[in-house]
Amino acid sequence: MNFLEINNVSKSYGTKKVLNDISIKVxxxxxYGLLGPNGAGKTTLIRILNQITMPDTGQVLLNxxxxxxxxxxxxxxxxxxxxxxxxMKVGEQAxxxxxxxxxxxxxxxxxxxxxxxxxxxxxxxxxxVEELSKGMQQKVQFIVTVIHEPKLLIFDxxxxxxxxxxxxxxxxxxxxxxxxxxxxxFSTHNMSSVEELCDNIMLINKGEKILEGSVYDIKQRYKNxxxxxxxxxxxxxxxxxxxxxxxxxxELISDIISKGELVSFNEILPSMNEIFINLVSSSNx
Amino acid sequence: MKIGIIIEREYLTRVKKxxxxxxxxxxPIFFAALMFLPAILMTQAEKFDEKKTIAVVxxxxxxxxxxxxxxxxxxxxxxxxxEDAKGLVKEGIYDGVLYIPxxxxxxxxxxxxxxxxxxxxxxxSHIRSSMxxxxxxxxxxxxxxxxxIVKASATSINVQTIRMSEKDGEQKSFSEFEFFLGLxxxxxxxxxxxxxxxxxxxxxxxxxTNRIIEVIVSSVKPFELMxxxxxGIALVGLTQFLLWGVLTLAxxxxxxxxxxxxxxxxxxxxxxxxxxxxxxxxxxxxTLTEIFEIINSINFKDILWCFILYFIGGYFxxxxxxxxxxxxxxxxxxxxxxxxxxSLLLVIxxxxxxxxxxxxxxxxxxxxxxxxxxxxxxxxLRIPFGVPIWQVAVSVAILYxxxxxxxxxxxxxxxxxxxxYGKKVSWKEIFxxxxx
Numbered sequence: 127m128n129f130l131e132i133n134n135v136s137k138s139y140g141t142k143k144v145l146n147d148i149s150i151k152v153x154x155x156x157x158y159g160l161l162g163p164n165g166a167g168k169t170t171l172i173r174i175l176n177q178i179t180m181p182d183t184g185q186v187l188l189n190x191x192x193x194x195x196x197x198x199x200x201x202x203x204x205x206x207x208x209x210x211x212x213x214m215k216v217g218e219q220a221x222x223x224x225x226x227x228x229x230x231x232x233x234x235x236x237x238x239x240x241x242x243x244x245x246x247x248x249x250x251x252x253x254x255v256e257e258l259s260k261g262m263q264q265k266v267q268f269i270v271t272v273i274h275e276p277k278l279l280i281f282d283x284x285x286x287x288x289x290x291x292x293x294x295x296x297x298x299x300x301x302x303x304x305x306x307x308x309x310x311x312f313s314t315h316n317m318s319s320v321e322e323l324c325d326n327i328m329l330i331n332k333g334e335k336i337l338e339g340s341v342y343d344i345k346q347r348y349k350n351x352x353x354x355x356x357x358x359x360x361x362x363x364x365x366x367x368x369x370x371x372x373x374x375x376x377e378l379i380s381d382i383i384s385k386g387e388l389v390s391f392n393e394i395l396p397s398m399n400e401i402f403i404n405l406v407s408s409s410n411x
Numbered sequence: 412m413k414i415g416i417i418i419e420r421e422y423l424t425r426v427k428k429x430x431x432x433x434x435x436x437x438x439p440i441f442f443a444a445l446m447f448l449p450a451i452l453m454t455q456a457e458k459f460d461e462k463k464t465i466a467v468v469x470x471x472x473x474x475x476x477x478x479x480x481x482x483x484x485x486x487x488x489x490x491x492x493x494e495d496a497k498g499l500v501k502e503g504i505y506d507g508v509l510y511i512p513x514x515x516x517x518x519x520x521x522x523x524x525x526x527x528x529x530x531x532x533x534x535x536s537h538i539r540s541s542m543x544x545x546x547x548x549x550x551x552x553x554x555x556x557x558x559x560i561v562k563a564s565a566t567s568i569n570v571q572t573i574r575m576s577e578k579d580g581e582q583k584s585f586s587e588f589e590f591f592l593g594l595x596x597x598x599x600x601x602x603x604x605x606x607x608x609x610x611x612x613x614x615x616x617x618x619x620t621n622r623i624i625e626v627i628v629s630s631v632k633p634f635e636l637m638x639x640x641x642x643g644i645a646l647v648g649l650t651q652f653l654l655w656g657v658l659t660l661a662x663x664x665x666x667x668x669x670x671x672x673x674x675x676x677x678x679x680x681x682x683x684x685x686x687x688x689x690x691x692x693x694x695x696x697x698t699l700t701e702i703f704e705i706i707n708s709i710n711f712k713d714i715l716w717c718f719i720l721y722f723i724g725g726y727f728x729x730x731x732x733x734x735x736x737x738x739x740x741x742x743x744x745x746x747x748x749x750x751x752x753x754s755l756l757l758v759i760x761x762x763x764x765x766x767x768x769x770x771x772x773x774x775x776x777x778x779x780x781x782x783x784x785x786x787x788x789x790x791x792l793r794i795p796f797g798v799p800i801w802q803v804a805v806s807v808a809i810l811y812x813x814x815x816x817x818x819x820x821x822x823x824x825x826x827x828x829x830x831x832y833g834k835k836v837s838w839k840e841i842f843x844x845x846x847x
Contacts, residue, residue, distance in 0.1 A: 207625055211621060
């Protein structure tokens with residue numbers, strides 16, 4: 127079942143078409159990656175989901191129903207351009223933002239203290255935001271995004287500004303949130319995290335969808351049948367590495383074992399990074 | 412309602428600021444000081460003013476016994492030589508010596524005072540007027556005029572302006588008081604619009620530069636955020652004014668108990684003395700009754716209502732514009748090109764205040780009190796002079812309709828602007844955003 131469906135959404139600013147007939151389906155409890163170079167239209171699409179901007183045509187269905195203002199409580203959004211009020215105390219500010227998502231003050235306070243404990247930042251509660259480092263602020267922002275337990279989470283470049291340890295912490299949190307039932311849409315340039323986390327992806331460039339599907343299928347689709355082969359020839363010249371292109375792996379293997387002892391045989395799948403670069407540069411031409 | 416949460420934050424974060432508390436509590440002390448300082452200084456000065464004894468060496472002999480003693484000065488007439496008298500001053504027997512040399516002229520017009528310490532102005536002016544009276548009397552007698560007749564013929568004329576209005580019959584009008592009342596109200600509105608309108612603008616810029624805006628507009632409508640901010644800051648302003656009023660009254664109340672009223676009054680009489688000397692007689696009607704008459708002649712209830720209506724309408728109209736500017740720019744230094752033309756709109760009636768007051772019913776004044784950008788200040792300048800009710804009604808209606816239209820336009824600029832970073836925005840661009 128698809129939790130989020132975007133049907134034929136288009137958006138223009140003046141004469142500039144920012145999104146052209148975009149449709150995606152995000153299954154419930156999955157992680158969906160929104161990929162594309164800068165200026166591809168990702169942020170506009172995300173803003174449409176958050177009802178910050180309205181699409182010119184097309185519609186967005188959440189759980190089968192068109193988006194309504196009440197859905198704000200069902201969506202958690204961590205924008206790429208994110209910040210906090212510098213002069214406000216961390217705890218006060220987190221409660222304020224949770225209240226804006228429709229929580230009561232009491233409920234927000236209770237849950238926030240729990241999350242602050244979990245992230246080991248309980249001592250920051252009464253500090254002013256300006257006293258916190260950027261990485262610390264990001265943690266607070268992450269908590270604020272998920273505090274109201276939204277069914278749909280939207281992360282725009284969630285890992286930027288985090289050190290590797292905190293990136294790991296965040297990845298685990300995202301996976302945990304999915305396992306608890308959340309549907310997650312995230313946009314990033316970090317292709318390794320896409321391979322690690324995403325079930326499905328869409329690649330857009332200049333407002334057009336150029337690729338969509340599960341990470342596994344896409345890799346299969348763009349493989350170029352090359353294999354990484356290691357074997358020990360019978361003539362005793364030692365281990366030999368080969369990268370071979372072949373339409374018929376069985377033939378290749380029988381060919382190799384006739385020449386020597388096979389040590390390893392792996393299909394080389396393209397990385398998401400390569401696919402991304404190839405597709406974007408070819409669509410730019 | 413989410414707008415309530417926003418108002419609460421905007422209000423509390425500002426009211427809890429140290430600078431707010433400081434200004435709120437220090438300003439009334441300053442105001443009270445302004446009110447009481449002159450009186451305090453007067454009484455203090457008087458205390459230092461011990462009795463002075465001044466010797467008089469009058470070689471012309473015309474003024475002997477003619478300079479009266481006052482509360483603070485005693486005059487003693489000597490037959491000594493001026494040099495001997497100076498010696499007595501040095502010895503400290505007298506505080507000073509007034510020397511009137513003999514002249515070949517029939518009437519002497521010169522005198523000198525020698526003293527160790529500075530002789531107060533009040534003493535010299537007393538001597539001057541006493542001598543003047545003597546000389547004038549002398550001249551009148553020489554010309555055969557009876558000084559008593561001259562004294563009796565001195566008259567002061569009181570011209571009162573009485574405005575005819577249909578409602579209350581004839582009313583005395585006091586245009587000076589009305590001018591200052593109007594100016595006072597206009598200045599408050601002007602001040603509030605710029606002070607708190609600028610706070611709205613700064614608040615919007617802060618949200619933009621902090622990059623918190625996108626998180627917030629994913630939770631609330633930009634319009635709600637804008638209005639929440641405007642209303643929250645309006646409440647901050649009202650709180651500040653209320654506290655200022657209450658505290659100023661409280662502080663001046665406390666201060667007045669420490670000042671013996673007698674002293675304050677006598678200080679007042681000293682101030683009036685030079686005026687009396689100039690020959691201006693205070694009329695019997697008395698200043699106090701006059702003040703009461705003025706106060707009774709002005710319809711404060713109507714003025715207060717108008718003030719509140721224009722205060723709110725003006726503040727909202729301008730702060731909506733300020734919010735739009737804040738949304739369109741990236742930092743405060745870029746605001747100037749937009750703020751200047753808008754402030755000019757409000758400066759026009761301010762600089763024309765005396766023009767409006769001298770002719771409150773001129774077509775110029777009428778236009779300034781009708782155009783919504785100038786009416787909050789323009790109408791306040793006119794209102795104490797009495798403005799026909801239909802004019803107020805039309806002007807208020809125009810102001811509020813403009814306010815609604817501008818808030819709607821501003822929210823469009825705001826909605827587009829807050830998510831636009833790193834772009835120098837022109838007026839043309841802003842007008843384009845209004846059409847989105």
